[in-house]
Amino acid sequence: MKPGVRLGIDLGGTAVKLALVNEKGRVLELRRVDTSKKPRALVALLKEAVRPWRSRRLLGTGVGVAGDVDPARGVVRFAPNLKWTNVPLRALFRAARFPGPLHFENDATAAAWGAYHAELKGRSRNLVVMTLGTGVGGGVVLEGRVYRGATGSAGELGHMVIDPAGPRCGCGNRGCLETFLGGIHMAAWARNELRRSGRHVPEELSPGLLYQMARRGDALALRMWRRAGRALGVALSNLINIFNPDTVLLCGGVAGASPLLLRYARPELMRSRFVTARGAAKIRVSTDNQHLGVVGAALLVE
Amino acid sequence: MKPGVRLGIDLGGTAVKLALVNEKGRVLELRRVDTSKKPRALVALLKEAVRPWRSRRLLGTGVGVAGDVDPARGVVRFAPNLKWTNVPLRALFRAARFPGPLHFENDATAAAWGAYHAELKGRSRNLVVMTLGTGVGGGVVLEGRVYRGATGSAGELGHMVIDPAGPRCGCGNRGCLETFLGGIHMAAWARNELRRSGRHVPEELSPGLLYQMARRGDALALRMWRRAGRALGVALSNLINIFNPDTVLLCGGVAGASPLLLRYARPELMRSRFVTARGAAKIRVSTDNQHLGVVGAALLVE
DSSP, rough: OOEEEEEEEEOOOSEEEEEEOOOTTOOOEEEEOOOOOSSSHHHHHHHHTGGGGGTOOEEEEEEEEESEEEETTEEEEEETTEEEEEEOOHHHHTTTTTOOOOEEHHHHHEEEEEEEEITTTTTOOSSSEOOOOSSEEEEEEEETOOOOOOOOOOOOGSSSSSSSOOOOTTTSOBBBBHHHHHHHHHHHHHHHHHHHHTTOOOOOOHHHHHHHHHTTTTTTHHHHHHHHHHHHHHHHHHHHHOOSSSSEEEGGGGGGGHHHHHHHHHHHTOOOOOOEEEOOOEEEEEESSSHHHHHHHHTTOO | OOOEEEEEEOOOOSEEEEEETTTTEEEEEEEEEOOOSSSHHHHHHHHHHHHHHHTTTOOOOEOOOOOOOOTTTTTTEEETTTTTEOHHHHHHHHHTOOSEEEEHHHHHHHHHHHIIISSSSSSSSSEEEESSSEEEEEEETTTEOOOOOOSSSSOGGGGGGGGSSSSBBBTBBBBBBHHHSSHHHHHHHHHHHHHTOOOOOOOOOOOOHHHHHTTTTHHHHHHHHHHHHHHHHHHHHHHHHHHSSEEEEEEEEGGGGGHHHHHHHHHHHTOOOHHHHHHEEEEEEEESOOOHHHHHHHHTTT
């Protein structure tokens, strides 16, 4: 990676992170901006946000977007949380004179690249990254390179079907991994179960709170994590059989509950007699969780 | 691919195919040998089988083996149908003076490479090949290159779990794709259902016979193909979300039932709103089905 500073932008559903990132993946400066709904207004806002950095010599700008991105054309085909369809982001960034070259990517794929470089220091050849948050995302680095597939849409690991009779997913399918492991789905499940058992339902039922409850021995919360952990185990088993990775990295907020998740996931993993692939795959939990998306976006600039 | 003739060997559970293959993937000559159980005796038998070709100038030998192969060391770690464990195949082939260089690979991965070159003529960048036979195998070609993973074990697509409450699989897991779509599992399911409904159970209940029965409108056979087709649909949906391939190729004997299988698979595929990846993936049925394994093995010699 060429030495120097790059601008990284992580464009999520509710907030945008902007950072100056060095070639080792260190965040030198960081800013946050609320997501505005209209693309043009948002790009203007981002331009304003990077004004303090305008005297810096930057090697380019990398942008990760929570949605279906066409990296070749720099177009956001669809970003449900931003309510964007076919937004020509490269043209907008170019018109706003962001430092080029410009690179656009799905945010989870960018995060995978960030993890590969900044956290694993390139000590992996075949890496699967699962981003556990409100939803479940994924990105893959194969043979040391970002794998994008035919249209930049590869690595939608959260929408692997774990149980065809499972809950309805936002994607239209049933029983996707996300319906068991996504923060929003876990909260909905727990809310429903609490109500059914006549218990008080906390206003904000975050994965963090549910993890605390489980650690205090709450049976309902433990049941929820067991359900999520088993689904994770099935997903891990599938991904290991498919990719034969050397590393699977769990990141995102919900990865904080990994001790519990992995306790329930492991028995699912151990069922299979495909010992070579299982033995080769280290399952790691990200310790450098916070800025992988924005770091990865920056490091996608060559 | 360098012009010239290579020796390909497809080492399956019950038979070995040997072929001279040109750089376009055309089979010039073909021989078959029964699989003998002991590796050393088998290699001697193979050496005998290629004697008529000993005057040919060959660019090397590629071997596909039905099992877990270490391509780097040329060792067959485990081949359940051959009852082999840790067989140093490269050393045996070298001692028997097979024309080098020697290349060893999992048979389904070899078949994927054969399909990529000989059938698709390289007109694909990201290809997923599913081999539908007694079991369900797979191989992937990503960015125009064979993808092997960390230990050469990648692409075990038949052991993707489709339903965690599904039937017990030979691999130790439950509800693998293979338990719905593998010929041996389909026959077992049909035999059981025929018995339950008091019907005659044919001695040999092959997928071919079950396909004929379904085409004649037999309700039980149709139910079986619907079950298999739905599982295939879930698998295809997962693989498209994971790999975002331009092509998925179905090959192997059971792929002959693709018209029926895909009729039941498509509704599963259409559930998801991830339209970009789905739109990019052509699902094709191999028309050049017979020798992909032996051709691919040969073409793995550079």
